Structure formats: structure tokens, C-alpha cells
Amino acid sequence: MKKYLILAVAVLAVGIGSIYAMYGKTPAVTFRTATVERGDIISTVSATGTLNAVTTVQVGTQVSGTIQQLFVDYNSPVRRGQVIARLDPAIFNAQVEQARGNLLAAEANLQKAKVTAADARRTLERNRQLLKDGIVAQSDFDTAQTTSDTAQAGIQSAAATIVQMRGALRQAQTNLNNATIRSPVDGVVISRSVDVGQTVAASLQTPTLFTIAQDLTRMQIETSVDESDISRVRLGQPVAFTVDAYPNVKFAGNVTQVRNAPVTVSNVVTYVVVVGVDNKDLRLKPGMTANVAIETNRKENVLTLPAAALRFKPATDGGKRSRGNTAKSGKKGSDGERVFLPGPDGKAQPVRVTTGISNDTFIELVGGGLKEGDQVIVGTLSAEKKNGTGGHFGPRF
Structure with missing residues (x-):
């Protein structure tokens, strides 16, 4: 009887130990790291805008009457002085x-x-x-x-x-x-607002009959740049942009004008930046929405640091660990910013660095205690999640 009692106590002790080991231990932590490498960093200002012809002329009529004849339509090329419409004379x-x-x-x-x-x-x-x-x-x-x-x-x-x-x-x-309407410029008709038999009235203002783009081989994008970024935009800076019609094609342009007049919408101040675009192949059309990236700085063959490394912050409360994609960047002082390296004891070791320009993914590494090939921590991954288990509460059934 005593033998069975000892055996039961031993089995109970093993079970309690197993339960404690399963539910009571702190999960091991695995760091997600990235390598400090050399590469190019392009700092950009992002904006959206609309493509338009550089010169667009709205052709109207100074007299009222009924449209008797139309001589051009959408996409019709016209010459200066060419008859494009006639009112009943x-x-x-x-x-x-x-x-x-x-x-x-x-x-x-x-x-x-x-x-x-x-x-x-x-x-x-x-x-x-x-x-x-x-x-x-x-x-x-x-x-x-x-x-x-x-x-x-x-x-x-x-x-x-x-x-x-x-x-x-x-x-x-x-x-x-004036009942005979002529084109004032050489160009292409991009809009027609009237039909034969329609009556137009010019009593208060000149009605628009046609819109003529003077030269579709040269276009421009008017973008709205936030006031926090406008100080980095200069005339002549290269611009890359895409349009929805050609999502896999990057088009090029240059900043041709930075307007000083502010545009305020819902207490948000922006400034209009005009981008000149070459459109010799006529693939771009007026009215297209352009996603613009204005290149404000470029560094080639420099040490690059993943931006997530500056956002990572190790746990300080013993149980909760921050994620690299959600945590704020480390403290920044006169001696630079702080990143973390995996230490030999499994803990994160801080290193001070000095950074330069950045883009959405990488930051230029100017100085500090890092060199090419070093591994920096960009996040954490618990051992249970890494093994596919359910964390502190065991696997889910």
C-alpha cells in the first residue's frame, strides 16, 4: 500500500511539473534581424496630381445663335484660323x-x-x-x-x-x-460641348463650345505638396510618376514651377508644384491621375539601415515585447539614435548610430557602432508562435 502511495505522489509531482512547464514558463523570444548593407537611397516627396496640356484654350462664341454646322469633333487636329463651327447667319x-x-x-x-x-x-x-x-x-x-x-x-x-x-x-x-467660329491656336480638340441645332446664348458670359489642347506632346502635372515637405522641393528636381492606365510603367518629368500661393482645405495647407512631362508618344492623356514622387536627395553606395530597426524597442516590463512594425523609434539625442543587436546572452544590446536621409524602407547610416554585414534587430517572434503553438495557453483544438 505504501508503495502505491509513493508511486501516486511521484506521478502527481511529474504532472504538476509538466503543467507548470507548459503554462507557467515565459516563452522564449527569437529576434527578427536584418543586415546592414550598402546600397542607394533616394529621398522623395510623394504627391498626387492631374495631367493636363501645358496650354489649353477654351473656344467660345461672342454672339448668340443656333449651331448650324460643326466641322471638327473629339481628337480632331486643328490649325490656327481653321473654321471649326458656324452659327446660323x-x-x-x-x-x-x-x-x-x-x-x-x-x-x-x-x-x-x-x-x-x-x-x-x-x-x-x-x-x-x-x-x-x-x-x-x-x-x-x-x-x-x-x-x-x-x-x-x-x-x-x-x-x-x-x-x-x-x-x-x-x-x-x-x-x-463671329458667327463663323475659328480655332485660335494649333492643337487638338479634346472637348466638344455643343451639337448641331443647339442654341447658345452669349448674354452674360461667353459659352464654351470647344476645348483645344495646344500641344499634347508637352504636358504638365499640377500636384499639391504638404507644407511640411515643400521646403525640400526645388526647381529642376527629377520626378518619377505612374498613372493607373500604365501601372507598371514609370514616367519621368521635372519640377518646372513651385507656386507660392497657399491652398487651404479643411485647415490643411498645401502648395501647388507643377511638373513638366514629355509626351511624344501620346500615351498620357489629359485628366489622368498621376502618383508623383519628387526626388529631393540621392545617396549612392552608402551603408543602409532598415527603418524598422529604429522603430524596434525591447521589452522593459518583463513580459510584454514591442513589435518592430508598431513601436516608436528609439530615443534620439545629441549622440544619435539607438538600434539593437542580438547579444550572446540572447538579449538585445543597444548601439548608438547617426543617420542621414531616408525613404520608406531604408535610412542612410552616417556613423556609429555599426559596419557592413552587422545584424540589427527589427522585431521579435516568440518561440511558441515560431513553432506554430498557441502561446501561453497551449495549442488550440
């Missing part, structure tokens, strides 16, 4: 004829006024002689003088009317000419 022809008739009537009135003035002048001269001979009274002479002066003023009035009628005729002819 019937009303404008009538206005020209009316203005011409008014001018002729004014010219006839001028001739009539001149004849009247000549007759009044002759009467005045006769009355002057008769007044000297004492045949007519002074009042009759004064009446003749007034009539002559009035006739002379009538000539000036008729002449002024001719000037007005001539101007009205010129305006009517101009309206008739």
Missing part, C-alpha cells in the same frame, strides 16, 4: 442689311441738310443786302440768320448720324463674322 445678315440701310439714309439726310443750309445761306445774304438798303426790317434779317445757323448745325448732326450708322454697320458685320 440669317439673323446676322439681316442686321447687316438693316445697318447698311440706316447708313444710306443717314448719308441722304446729310445731303439734304447741306442743301437746306445752302438755301438758308443765300436767303441770309439777300436779307443782308436788303437790310443795308433799308428794305427789310432787322427782325427779318435776324430770322434769316437763325435759319442759316440752324441749317449749318443740321449738317453736323447728319454727319454725326453717319458716324453712328457706320459703327452700327461695322458691329453687324463683326457679329456676322
